[in-house]
Amino acid sequence: MPCQLPEARRRNFCEVAIGFTEEQALLEAQRCISCKTPICITGCPVEVNIPHFILSILKRDYVGAANIIRDKNSLPAICGRVCQQEDQCEARCVNAIKGTSVGIGRLERFVADYQIDCGSFATPFIAPPTGRRVALVGSGPASLTAAGDLARMGHKVTVFEALHKLGGVLAYGIPEFRLPKSIVGIEIRQLENIGVEFVTSCVIGKTETVDELLDEEGYDAVFLATGAGLPYFLNLPGENLAGIYSANEFLTRVNLMKGYKFPEYDTPVKVGKRVAVLGAGNTAMDAARVALRLGPEKVYMVYRRSRAEVPARAEEVEHAMEEGIEFKFLTAPTQFFGDTRGWVTGMEVIDMELGEPDESGRRRPVPITGTEHSFDVDTVIVAVGQGPNPLIQSTTPGLNTTKWGNIITDETGLTSRPGLYAGGDVVRGGSTVILAMGDGKRAARSIHENLMSTNCSRN
Amino acid sequence: MANRILDKTAIADDICRFIIEAPKIAKKRKAGNFVIVRANEYAERIPLTIVDSDIERGSITLIVQSVGKSTRLLNSFCAGDELADVIGPLGHPTLIESFGTVVCVGGGVGTAEILPIARASRASDNQVISIIGARTKNRLILEDEMRETSDELHIVTDDGSYERQGLVVDPLSDLIVQGIDIDVVYAIGPMPMMRAVAELTEPYNIKTLVSLNPVMIDGTGMCGGCRVVIDGKTRFACVDGPEFDAHQVDFDTLIRRNRAYAQEEKVSLERFENEQVARFEGLV
Ligand SMILES: Cc1cc2nc3c(=O)[nH]c(=O)nc-3n(C[C@H](O)[C@H](O)[C@H](O)COP(=O)(O)OP(=O)(O)OC[C@H]3O[C@@H](n4cnc5c(N)ncnc54)[C@H](O)[C@@H]3O)c2cc1C
Ligand SMILES: Cc1cc2nc3c(=O)[nH]c(=O)nc-3n(C[C@H](O)[C@H](O)[C@H](O)COP(=O)(O)OP(=O)(O)OC[C@H]3O[C@@H](n4cnc5c(N)ncnc54)[C@H](O)[C@@H]3O)c2cc1C
Ligand code: FES
Numbered sequence: 031m032p033c034q035l036p037e038a039r040r041r042n043f044c045e046v047a048i049g050f051t052e053e054q055a056l057l058e059a060q061r062c063i064s065c066k067t068p069i070c071i072t073g074c075p076v077e078v079n080i081p082h083f084i085l086s087i088l089k090r091d092y093v094g095a096a097n098i099i100r101d102k103n104s105l106p107a108i109c110g111r112v113c114q115q116e117d118q119c120e121a122r123c124v125n126a127i128k129g130t131s132v133g134i135g136r137l138e139r140f141v142a143d144y145q146i147d148c149g150s151f152a153t154p155f156i157a158p159p160t161g162r163r164v165a166l167v168g169s170g171p172a173s174l175t176a177a178g179d180l181a182r183m184g185h186k187v188t189v190f191e192a193l194h195k196l197g198g199v200l201a202y203g204i205p206e207f208r209l210p211k212s213i214v215g216i217e218i219r220q221l222e223n224i225g226v227e228f229v230t231s232c233v234i235g236k237t238e239t240v241d242e243l244l245d246e247e248g249y250d251a252v253f254l255a256t257g258a259g260l261p262y263f264l265n266l267p268g269e270n271l272a273g274i275y276s277a278n279e280f281l282t283r284v285n286l287m288k289g290y291k292f293p294e295y296d297t298p299v300k301v302g303k304r305v306a307v308l309g310a311g312n313t314a315m316d317a318a319r320v321a322l323r324l325g326p327e328k329v330y331m332v333y334r335r336s337r338a339e340v341p342a343r344a345e346e347v348e349h350a351m352e353e354g355i356e357f358k359f360l361t362a363p364t365q366f367f368g369d370t371r372g373w374v375t376g377m378e379v380i381d382m383e384l385g386e387p388d389e390s391g392r393r394r395p396v397p398i399t400g401t402e403h404s405f406d407v408d409t410v411i412v413a414v415g416q417g418p419n420p421l422i423q424s425t426t427p428g429l430n431t432t433k434w435g436n437i438i439t440d441e442t443g444l445t446s447r448p449g450l451y452a453g454g455d456v457v458r459g460g461s462t463v464i465l466a467m468g469d470g471k472r473a474a475r476s477i478h479e480n481l482m483s484t485n486c487s488r489n
Numbered sequence: 490m491a492n493r494i495l496d497k498t499a500i501a502d503d504i505c506r507f508i509i510e511a512p513k514i515a516k517k518r519k520a521g522n523f524v525i526v527r528a529n530e531y532a533e534r535i536p537l538t539i540v541d542s543d544i545e546r547g548s549i550t551l552i553v554q555s556v557g558k559s560t561r562l563l564n565s566f567c568a569g570d571e572l573a574d575v576i577g578p579l580g581h582p583t584l585i586e587s588f589g590t591v592v593c594v595g596g597g598v599g600t601a602e603i604l605p606i607a608r609a610s611r612a613s614d615n616q617v618i619s620i621i622g623a624r625t626k627n628r629l630i631l632e633d634e635m636r637e638t639s640d641e642l643h644i645v646t647d648d649g650s651y652e653r654q655g656l657v658v659d660p661l662s663d664l665i666v667q668g669i670d671i672d673v674v675y676a677i678g679p680m681p682m683m684r685a686v687a688e689l690t691e692p693y694n695i696k697t698l699v700s701l702n703p704v705m706i707d708g709t710g711m712c713g714g715c716r717v718v719i720d721g722k723t724r725f726a727c728v729d730g731p732e733f734d735a736h737q738v739d740f741d742t743l744i745r746r747n748r749a750y751a752q753e754e755k756v757s758l759e760r761f762e763n764e765q766v767a768r769f770e771g772l773v
Contacts, residue, residue: 372745
């Protein structure tokens with residue numbers, strides 16, 4: 031796919047991947063052999079009819095193609111950009127056996143963008159009002175998906191978001207150069223058009239509790255999709271020095287608060303000359319590439335396993351390498367050093383080797399004694415994972431959670447409390463956009479069935 | 490409309506009191522809670538203590554001291570204006586029980602944060618002794634309100650321009666020396682003041698709570714920016730605090746982390762002041 035050249039993009043926040051031209055999309059679409067039993071579909075958590083939409087591309091009916099996707103996936107322009115296609119639909123493409131799979135994600139993005147550019151969104155069918163009201167907590171992909179589906183089923187839907195901006199990780203985490211915020215905005219406007227109500231700056235569990243939503247405000251069901259917004263630290267000596275950020279803080283300062291436009295925007299963000307990012311997931315990759323764009327001389331990515339175990343999307347790892355991020359594999363931090371002002375000046379690391387596979391199935395990293403060494407850094411970004419934010423769990427009696435605080439649900443998304451559903455990262459732990467969306471769809475379906483089978487109306 | 494400023498009064502040099510429409514927060518808030526405020530689309534999210542609330546009017550009271558760009562910007566707002574966001578009530582409410590005798594120490598704008606605690610302590614049948622202080626007379630706030638809610642009120646000014654000359658730790662030290670049986674001390678104010686109170690009470694084993702003020706962003710435990718070291722462990726002030734046992738606080742780390750953006754804060758403030766001057770001179 032065409033991209034901005036690495037030398038140019040490493041210093042700007044414009045989108046890296048430019049997207050297919052019409053000619054490229056048509057050429058790529060021709061590579062689909064329309065298998066009789068299209069197993070690519072089984073690789074898609076929301077079961078988009080992939081061959082069907084590709085066929086529409088070949089007929090040059092791009093809006094039609096987008097609508098076929100929208101039938102199952104309400105956020106195609108987003109998924110076309112951030113889904114881990116290489117592990118999902120594209121992994122099952124028959125072409126992949128002999129060569130490269132069809133670029134399904136890129137085609138998805140092409141038709142979704144085409145539809146956005148010409149503004150021709152079909153007015154979806156909306157069922158007559160059921161008189162039932164559903165509150166969704168959080169505005170990430172799980173909630174946005176559930177909101178769209180529930181609104182189309184005729185329910186009155188309100189989404190409550192703690193931050194001042196909608197979109198969850200799509201807004202505060204994933205950077206502009208990978209997912210332009212205008213696209214998230216357009217998808218949210220589609221939901222507003224079908225009557226979804228959004229309330230920002232409202233922290234459920236604080237401003238209002240879940241029980242108040244149910245008992246006082248008369249919501250018939252609540253869907254909890256509060257994500258994984260609790261940053262983990264390594265608890266190493268020196269980790270609270272100034273200049274050491276959690277990835278969430280760093281990305282929030284840049285994406286949500288527009289720190290990269292300081293002082294036009296008031297929230298500062300600071301990177302020095304040598305940045306180290308700890309971890310190698312999508313979050314770490316985003317943090318490293320954002321840091322790079324703020325102008326340091328060097329950005330290191332410090333990861334305790336090897337290249338083969340890197341959990342981030344392949345495309346992002348390639349892009350990061352092209353942009354000049356230096357990967358230190360099989361390396362784990364052990365402590366941080368600071369100057370007299372309390373600002374970080376360096377870190378000590380230790381070399382690692384891979385042992386037997388652990389519970390995650392990946393080979394366990396083991397430190398090699400005596401290999402400790404230090405190097406200079408003046409900014410560190412800790413991106414070693416995150417857990418569920420406990421605000422709701424701690425203020426909602428009777429809500430069962432795992433020992434890590436993830437909400438426990440059954441296969442329909444129902445929690446231990448009747449009328450209370452959950453999905454996305456708060457259930458799964460750090461996961462993916464498409465799986466969060468799948469949870470949203472599933473919960474919407476079971477909320478609907480439940481509301482329509484009970485006779486109590488709360489009007 | 491949301492987040493409208495119903496009333497604004499300057500109550501001391503550079504310190505303003507705002508009454509802001511926020512019915513849901515008014516209903517919920519307890520002593521010790523704070524809100525995160527974003528003045529406009531370009532502004533930072535900054536934490537401010539909820540000083541008071543009026544459930545019937547659906548409003549909360551905030552008291553803001555101009556320090557840098559964000560607080561100056563807020564203090565330039567007028568009644569009728571709207572704030573972009575007011576989020577809360579956040580943080581743990583203050584631990585209030587019938588302890589017996591509590592001493593409430595407020596330094597500077599910290600007095601605004603100590604007032605709701607003094608009131609709640611009074612309401613829980615404590616004997617309330619308060620000490621408030623300011624750099625100078627024109628910066629002293631809430632004297633009447635504190636007097637009304639305290640059994641005993643001591644006032645100090647750094648420069649002696651009003652009441653006793655000295656620091657808030659001086660009357661506190663006198664109380665201790667006099668042998669007054671103090672069950673709890675709450676102290677809120679500038680970091681050096683809170684640290685001085687902590688150092689004073691520690692040898693006497695007097696339970697002391699301080700409200701920490703690290704730089705915050707979301708205020709909901711999402712970013713980890715507000716981390717503080719308490720008893721050697723990392724805690725998030727916005728959700729685990731903002732109040733902590735003063736004798737366990739690592740003030741050094743906090744003070745250093747709070748200086749992280751000093752340079753940027755200066756740039757921001759200068760830019761703001763230049764804009765204000767330009768506006769004043771009709772250039773913009
Ligand atoms: C930096 C980063 C990059 C990523 N990149 C990718 C990628 O390329 N591809 C991919 O598939 N996945 C990626 N992921 C993972 C993906 O973003 C998440 O799996 C997905 O967003 C989870 O969706 P969600 O709806 O469960 O929650 P979230 O998107 O986390 O949204 C939760 C929302 O709930 C709000 N909230 C929390 N508590 C409350 C409360 N008490 N009251 C009200 N609101 C509340 C939060 O403010 C937040 O807006 C990335 C994640 C990060 C952090
Ligand atoms: C829980 C809590 C309650 C508070 N209550 C009040 C109150 O009732 N009234 C009041 O006047 N002030 C209060 N503050 C302090 C107030 O938030 C800061 O004065 C304000 O953020 C400074 O912003 P500025 O841009 O004006 O100044 P800046 O020039 O940006 O900073 C001046 C100093 O303020 C601190 N600071 C800066 N940004 C933040 C931030 N986002 N969060 C916290 N501290 C910051 C730093 O120590 C900095 O050195 C409270 C702080 C906390 C944490
Ligand atoms: S302010 Fe972000 S975690 Fe406390």
